[in-house]
Amino acid sequence: MANTILKLTTIILSLLISLALNNSHFVSSTDDLNHDDQIEDEEEAEEYVLDTPLPHLGPRSRFLASVIKKGTHCDRETNNICNGVPANKGRDMLFCCKKHCRNVLSDKNNCGVCGNKCKHGERCCGGVCTNVLSNVHHCGKCKKECSPGDLCGNGFCGYA
Structure with missing residues (x-):
């Protein structure tokens, strides 16, 4: 029984991750909900x-x-x-x-x-439309700088 639940959980988690990776709306909509942003x-x-x-x-x-x-x-x-x-x-x-x-x-x-x-996936950073999904100087939001060596992917620093 526990083994079946573990398998179902793994499948559901894999599906959610796959949806998140394939849907660019996911990052921008969750980013908009972040009150710190x-x-x-x-x-x-x-x-x-x-x-x-x-x-x-x-x-x-x-x-x-x-x-x-x-x-x-x-x-x-x-x-x-x-x-x-x-x-x-x-x-x-x-x-x-x-x-x-x-x-x-x-x-x-x-x-x-x-x-x-600005287009979808872009924010206005300092008066310039900027792609915050892949820009290491504006990753996910304006002025959010990734650490040296980290890439920005889907609006997250160090995204692999």
Whole structure:
């Protein structure tokens, strides 16, 4: 009985590993669920602290003039509060894309410039669409460097 259970477990485990290796969606979807990644990732910041407060907001407090929340409404013609505005000590760069403030250094739908979408398996790392499934400098997520000699495969360092 125990031998049969062991054989079934081995078969199921082999099937799961085979599915994981053959399905590129597996890595990107499980990576998206990782809460540690969300904190560091482009699109996950709740607000951007501007490097220089916006001067044209009039009598509003200095703090309010220094923070833009993720997805804040903007208009390129009349209310462009995020036209090339650096934030979070230079880590972010905000632009008005389709009436919302977007960080073009990490937004995979507006990577580098408004409207530049990264392909499946890519993330926007520093304003450049990067294949995080095989890049040793951005393995699985931006700025995750593999150890020297380790390769990046399917978004994991040292993947064999």
